[in-house]
Each structure stands twice: as structure tokens, then as C-alpha cells.
Amino acid sequence: MAIITRQQDPQLQPQPSLLPFKYSHRVLLKTLLDRQDGGRAFAGQRVVVGGWVKTSKEVQKPLPPPAPAASVPHEERFIDREKKGDKDISCVEMLQSRIPLIRSIWEVFGGGGYGRSHAPSRKRIESAPPKPATPPPPQLSTAYLLITDGSCVASLQVVVESSVAQPSNLLPTGTCILVEGQIERPAKEGKHVIELKADKVLHIGTVDVDKYPLSKKRVPLEMLRDFPQFRPRTTTVATVMRIRNALSFATHSFFNGQGFLDVQIPIITTTDCEGFGKLFQVTGLEQKADKQKLSTIHETDGVSLDIVKAAAKEKSNIVETLKRTESNREALAAAVQDLRKTNELVSQLEAIEKKNLKSLSSKDEAVDASRDLFLTVSGRLHLESYACALGNVYSFGPRFQADKTDSAKHASEMWMVEVEMAFSQLRDAMNCASDYFNHLIMYVLETCHEDMKFIAKRIDNACFTRLQQTASGFPEMLSYNEVIDILRKVEDKKFETNFKSGVALTAEHLSYLVDTIYKKPVMIYDYPKEAKPFYCRLNDNGRTVAAFDLVVPKVGTIISGSQNEERINIIHSRINELVLPREKYEWYLDLHRNGTAKNSGFTLRFDLMVLFITGLTNVRDVIPFPRSYGKANN
């Protein structure tokens, strides 16, 4: 930072303009402080600033020297009133400064002490004994408030005399103030190169000190999670949210620059794109009513669809377990056969039910839609249909998984960036994913320098090197089989899960690969088909699919992508293999029956990208209002 010497009087130089924020007439702290000179050039200007108190202290008025001789040492924070003249010093203050005796009495009754930190002062003031005979002179003091307004890491020192506002209202952490005053250079330049001498207090939002969760210093992140409405007032969460914002804009600027179109993908859907996790179900009020009708019909029918459905679910679980254990191929085949039959029965019953409902309800579509509506897991299939018309498209929105887990990398509601490109293949998607990933890193390094300096100071001191190396290098490229070979040769570590071909790599495997072996991002491609969703394109060997993952240190899989299967007969057989409800994918099958193209795309887990950039370890700390199993209280 360039140091401006005292000789360079800002009053003599043309002052930079200090524009207030257009829609609130206050000056953002960023405008004031986020400069090479820390704001020195603005000294002497009048401004309105607003913000929340981070820390504060109250300093009692010291005695000015009885004579002009400067024999009494000034307290560090003492503001030299002489410069401003005495006109705003009240009579009482005059009295106080002249008669040391009165001052001593005050101190005995608890009014004294310099440099105390905030909050306790209020109680002490309250406990000062009343003096009915001679009314007690008011406690004259100066409040030093360090305020932040969220626009930058830096905070501003605001100095408020007790003659301007009651310090007890201002001092508690979290207090909101809007003040007007003059920017000054402090007598002694310490931590702050400028401060605001407030002479008007326009607004105070007080704090209930006993209940306000941020009253304590340094509340741990885990504890802050219970107060999502307050935690952006901490420097750490505010910094993370500014970086998150930069990543969001970098996403839009990258894709807009490349000519991609932003397409909003629906949240309410009938399509389970992945087929692996649990889904959130959605019901509106009408839909409940329909369900009641449904159950009436079941009873009169003598056949319960619900029971058959439950059986299908159970059988599906058995198939899943058999697939995982791979212990008995014959048992698996039999179970799959059994499941298919049950599913057929479900379809038949559903058809009967639908027919019955048609006679009951005049609004057929309403009934159709009332069943099996979910919150979307992934928008890639919907997005692909837009790619098959508009070429290159992307989407940025929330995606949902209802799985009950406490994983630090999972929340029920996470934001994803999904990309789909027509006429492109696996390598194209890998290149695009890699370029986008690097763009995000470079954008943050270029635009969030102060925020990243804070991250380096508090969370990850190697963040600059780590991110610069990542963005300037290339990820290690390995096929799934190569990864398996590499991990099989590892001798210094015993993995909990054994390797079996066809099985997804676990977090433990991936972590060893990127954290211990390569110490940099690894791109894994050509996965066994069992480990990936049905729409990934089958390779010529019939065993692997054209899918890839970008795995990064500490965080894990941050991007997953694939070339999509364009051959209708293979999509059919994959849907059958995975025993998916084919009628739900008819619209997607139609897409590939009519003007199918070779498409590829990928998904970036946006919240995990924020983790990767900041070095934090739990997604709950980087999502504004995190939702997970049993956690949604606003």
C-alpha cells in the first residue's frame, strides 16, 4: 500500500469525488476504504455512512491540560478538541475540565476508566447513584465504533461524542447506525488511517444484548449456522458471500461471453434425472384432495395400488442391494425379473385408476399432475432438449436431494450450474468444464483481492498459491481404469472399500488420489456404466460410458459431465437395465426420436466451488440459508 506522507496535504490536491450509493444517499464503505490510500484523500469531506457495530469502546473524557503546556500526556484515543474550538463543549464539560475534584468523585462512583470495551458501560451508568440535591453532571465520554456495512472487508472507525448520542445505545455489537459527519485523519495514525467524526445520528437500531447471538466475540461457524439471518454480519460469512457473488457473476459472464443462452429449468418435475437419490415430493392443496379420491377408488376396487407400490419399492431395494454386493448374479437376475412384473402390475393398476378418475373428475390433467411431482435433482435432461434447438445453453438454479445425511459436502438444496452443448462430444465438455473452472478462479483472484487476503489470513494461508497454480495448470487426466490401477498399487494406505469394477469410487478413494498422490485436480473419464445415469453415452466396448468427473483437493467431485446417448435403441435398453419407469421418460425419448444430435454437458456444484475457493469445509457455511435433513427453520 502506498504511503502518503503528511506533506501531501489532501486539502491542496484535487479531491476525488465521493459518490454516495445512488439509492440510499449514504456512502458505501467500499467507496471510502477500498483504495490504495485507505481513504486519506477524502479527509475533510462530509458524508453519511451506515453500518453495524463490530466492536466498540467508550472512553471517558480526560482532563485537558490545565495550562497550555503539554505536560499531561494525551490518551491514545483522545481527540484534540482545541482544533475544533470549544463551541460545542457544554458548560458541564467546561466545569468538569476545570475542577479535578468533581472528576475524582465521578471516578469513585464508577464513571471513570479509559479504554474499557463495550457493553458493561451501560450497566455502570445505570448503577450510578442518583444525587437529588445537586443533579449529577452527565457522564461525558466518546464512543469509538468500528462499523462494517458489508460492502468490503475493511471497517470504519466512527467517533461519536456522548453529547451527540447516548453511548449505551451505540456500543453493543450488532447495533445499526446511520450517521453524518466529517472524515478526519486521526491524530495518531494507528490501525485506521481515517475515521468519521459523527455530529448527527440519523438512525439507531438497538440490540437486545442478552439474546443477540453475535454479542460474543468470535462465535464459531457451527454455532452461527443456527442464525442464518444474522451471520452475514460477521466478517467471515460476509467475505464468503462476496466471493460467492463474484462466482455467480463470473458464471454468467463466462457463458454469456461464449454465446450460451441462460435457460431456466423447472423445479417441479416428474423426471428423476439421476435415479440414485431420494426425492422431495410436492403437493398443492388440490392435489391432496385428489389423493383422497384415489384412496377411495382403491378400496372400492378391491386392489390396493399403494400396497403393490410398496412391494415394488421393496423389491427395488432388494435389486439395489444385490447390485451392490454382486454376490449372486442369478439372484439378481431373478429379482430384476420379479421387479419388472411388479412394475407391470403397478402400471396396470395405475391405468385402471386413471380411467376411474376420469369418470370422477372433469379435469383429467389436474389428476395426472397431482401424482409424483418432485423437486428436481438435475436439469440436464430438460436442458438438453433446449440445446437440441438453441445449441449452447446453461442454467443456474437450486437442485434438491432428500437424502438423510450429515455430510459436510451435502445439503438438501444446492445450487448447480448445468451446461449442455449440441453437436459436441465428451472431450468438448471436458474442455469447456476445465475452461469454466479456471475462469471462476481467475475472476475471483482478479476482482476479490481484499476478500481473498482475509481468507488467507483467517482460513487458508496458502489460498493464493493454491488457486494460482490450479488455474494456470491443467488437471491430471486419467481414465477410471487407470485410477483403479493406481489405487490398487497403493501400499501405505488400507481403504475401507475394496475396488470392484463397475462401482463408483468412494470419497476415500478420491481423496487419496487428489490430496495424497497428485495434490491437484484430477479429471476421471470413461466410467463403468453402472456408476453413471442412464443418459450417459455407451462407449464401443459396451461396458463404459462417456462420462467424466473433475475431482479437486479437499472438496471432492466438483464437476460431473458426460456425452449424452443419442441412439434411441441404446437409451431404451439402458432404461430397461436400470428398471426405470419408462413412461416418465417418454418426453425425453421423443427428443431423441426426432432430430437427435450428439450432445454433451456437465454440472458444476456451485456451493462446493465456494468451498474450494475459500478453503472452508462445510457447505452449510457458504449457503445463505442452508437446508438439510431436519434443518429448515425460516
Place this chain on the structure above:
Amino acid sequence: MAIITRQQDPQLQPQPSLLPFKYSHRVLLKTLLDRQDGGRAFAGQRVVVGGWVKTSKEVQKPLPPPAPAASVPHEERFIDREKKGDKDISCVEMLQSRIPLIRSIWEVFGGGGYGRSHAPSRKRIESAPPKPATPPPPQLSTAYLLITDGSCVASLQVVVESSVAQPSNLLPTGTCILVEGQIERPAKEGKHVIELKADKVLHIGTVDVDKYPLSKKRVPLEMLRDFPQFRPRTTTVATVMRIRNALSFATHSFFNGQGFLDVQIPIITTTDCEGFGKLFQVTGLEQKADKQKLSTIHETDGVSLDIVKAAAKEKSNIVETLKRTESNREALAAAVQDLRKTNELVSQLEAIEKKNLKSLSSKDEAVDASRDLFLTVSGRLHLESYACALGNVYSFGPRFQADKTDSAKHASEMWMVEVEMAFSQLRDAMNCASDYFNHLIMYVLETCHEDMKFIAKRIDNACFTRLQQTASGFPEMLSYNEVIDILRKVEDKKFETNFKSGVALTAEHLSYLVDTIYKKPVMIYDYPKEAKPFYCRLNDNGRTVAAFDLVVPKVGTIISGSQNEERINIIHSRINELVLPREKYEWYLDLHRNGTAKNSGFTLRFDLMVLFITGLTNVRDVIPFPRSYGKANN
């Protein structure tokens, strides 16, 4: 458009670079066609292009002139083969061109005819009778395909000889092709100034002509709604989606430029921000299990919470009806009193139930969260808590209303831009909303010129004037009371709804105001408190709140905003007045108990903005996958 004369031979001038799209090696049609010269400068270059057939025709090979004398007139679409030399003309073609007799025989058997449109040709080829004795010469023809790839309005003519690919596979509308070839200037410059002479077909995605919904020409928009996966292949929907994309990017660039932070607001919530509409309920699988437990408890308790809740709901409806009719103030007061009692009973029962559940379940929070989770209606309260820390924030995401309606302006899932600014007041929000609204219009006019030309041609021929006038002017500013006075004086129109103070204006009133009286956007402010949500700031008169709406011609209310109530006691009393479940707003009340500020903000209904720009009338035509009551089939 500047016309380049023949003298300006593009071959002699330095050719502009023709970069393929980075991630698919094909050249986007936008790169090729979206230029002043329509792509003439690229003549002679080899490219790969991909797209979908919009229209096509097959032209049978005509006889070239028997002698060099140009006495035989060329058919309009005839390509002068002589220029390319005869090397790619097959022996059969040679034969055909020399012997008129053979040609006549073909024509008799259905092989002839120029300029027919697509599709039927296939059947005719199939019905050509086999000639086993002398094998029939293949039907030589040229396919002219007009293809579009979604990157721009313009389409490219691709010329494919039957010797390169079977025309029957290429001709149907919707067919996907990826072809390589040379850009040429057509012999006669008609509608197209360049065309692609394809000599390699790299991919064909055929179409099931009988089932493909876009086979017919000009399918109406209503019909297209049933095929959201295909409709962006129509020029209208593609154009709308490109404009929608521009509006999305303009949103991010506006707020980013002003220093706002993008904050992602949760979809799953317990908070009903508006309190007016119906909500979608969300359940995960665990949550269902909890509900079963719940009902068990009800029965053993001997008091059914569900029944009491139903009663509360019914009473709430009565209150609403009484409020609307305003017929009997005493009856309303009594009903409100009654409702409060019922709500108290609900609270008591819920407390009992919660206690019981605690003993049943070890995971208390899970149970808490399992009840009353909804899809968010508005993120403004959540956003305000971030504004109360970061200053100026915005959010762009989907919002939900489960109301059963066929309104052309409503869908269950609509995207909203929400904005919240700390330390700002009603006028600030109105100014910001107005600037943002104008920015959106100007951005589209500046960046989507070709798209808007198409809109002017097909949908709204006054769109340019309309949008330019809107963006360069200011909205009419009227208080709610002024609007009522103006509408009361209207004599030439009888409104269905009468005016009563305290009642929201209906679509009919608003339409008359902006479409008939002012013919431009109107900003209405200071609404009666009954017409707005609880968080709008009460004005000093105690009757109106600091809320506003921006109402635009044809579309209606496109932006709603307010200054938010910062005084905790007034928020309390507003929540009581509206009989809202206070425990759900505790987190929001906490926000204003601790460091409250004067905040203001607004919501832009993004989908309605696309309607306003394009002149379309139904939101279902501008939302990629619209969801409404009974409509969600993918």
C-alpha cells in the same frame, strides 16, 4: 443493410476469420449470418455447420442445355454445375442428361416435378415400380434445406446432392444435420445471399414424421405448449428465449454494476412472505413417517389437531370473505375474535404434540422441520436479513404459488428478481426499480436487434416505438387515492368491481388506467395497508403503507415494492391484525429486534417482463417449461 456489389470480389479482399464455436468445431450460424453483409465475405470458405431443418424442398435434376447456347431457361434453384466441373457427376447422371427419353419415363413413374415441398417425395420414391430387367437409374436430385441452429433468427440454406445423402432422410422438418462443405454465393441472389454446398454429411438425426408435432407449418403457440421439449425449434419460441436470456444477463449486469450482491434464497421454507396465496407443500420420505406418528398421537390424545386446524382454516376463510364484502364490521370483529381463539387452540395442541413427539423421537429437529415446509412464494424477508448485513442485495430465482387458475399472467412456478437495500426508503426503491426496468429495455434494444425485428414482424409491429418511448420517459406517478379518484370519474366504462377504500385494485381497473387513460407505465404508491403484506411500512396516517406497484400496458403489475417496517412493535401489531402464525416469523422479528435499519426493496416478475418486451400475452409461451395447475408432464 449495406449492399456489396459484384465488383467487390470477396476473394480479393482479406477474408474475415470464421472461428468455429470453441467446444464443438462447428461454426454457429450467428457467426456466419448475423453480419451487415449477410455472410457474403465468407464465400469460398469451408465450414462445418449443424442445425435443424425448418423447411426444405427436393428438386429433381434438370437437363442441362444440350449445347453451350443458353437457350433452355434455368430453373430458379438450379445450380450451375459447369462451374464445378463434371467430375462429381456420376455416369448415370451423364446418361440422364443426354437422353430425354429416359427422363420422360421417370416422370411418368412419379420421379419428376420441381420445387415440391418436402415429405411427400419420400413416399413417391418408395412407390416407384421396380424394373428388374434394366435396373432403374437412381433418382438424382438436390435437397435444399433451410436450417436453423438457434444462435440467431436467420437460417442458412444448405444444398445437398442426392449423391451425398439420401434426400428422404434429410427433408422432414425437425431433422438434425451436421454437414461440412463450402460457402457459396447462389447463382441468383434471392432470399439468401449465401448458401452451403455440403459435400459431407457427418450426422443425421431423423424424424418420425407422423408423430413429430412440428411437422405441420405454423403450429399455434397454444398447441406448442404441450411440447416444451420441441418448441424452441420454432423461430418464435427461439427468439423469445434469446430475449429472455438477454434480460437475464441484463439483470446480473445491472446489479453487479451497482455493487449489489447476488444472494441465493432458499426454495424450501417455513415462511409465507405474502400471506395471500396458496402454497405448495414439500415432503421428503422421513417426513411422511413423522406424519404417521403425528396422526397416531392425535388419536390417543382424544383431540384431533387436524380437525381444529380445519376449523381454523374455515374461520380464516370467513374472515377473508367478511373483509372483502365489508358488509358488517361487527360480524368481522366477532369472526376475528373467534379465529384468534381457534388459533390459540391450534398452538396449544401443537405444543402438546411436539412434547409427545419429543418423547417418541430422538431427533427433535427432524420432527420440527417435517411440518409445514413450503415452496417459497417470495424471498424478500430472507433477502432483507442479508441486506441488514451486506447492504444491497438481489436474488434471481423461482417462486411458487399453488393457486388454481388459468390466468394468462400466472404460472405455478415463476422467476422473480428480488432486490433489497439497507438504509433506503420508499422513493429509493421506486427509483431503483424504474432504473432497472429501463435498463432491461435498453439492453434488449441494443443487443437483440435482429430478434426484435422478428418480434416486430410477427407479434407486435409497434414494439420498437413502444419500448423506446417507455425507456426514455418516466412512469406516471400516482398515489392509490389519486388512482381511485381518477377511476371514479370514468364515465365511459362500467367496472365489474366497485371501489372501496382498502381494497386492492383489480386487473380491470389497472388495465383501464394504463391501457386506456395513460397509455404508458404508471407507478402507484401508498396503498391501503389491507392490500399489502404485513412487512410494508405503515405511513404516519396509520391507514396506508409505503408500498408501490409499477403497472405496464397489456401486462399489468410487473414490479411490486415497498419500504419495509423497521419498528418492532408495529410489525407485531400488523402480524396480529392479519392473524398470521407469529411463531413462524420469530426469526424475522429477531432481525428487527437487533440492529434494525430502514430497508426497501422490490420484486420484478421476470416472466411478465418477457411478455412486456415481446408483446406476447401468455406467460406459458415465455417460460421454458411452464408449470400450472394440472400441467407438469416432464
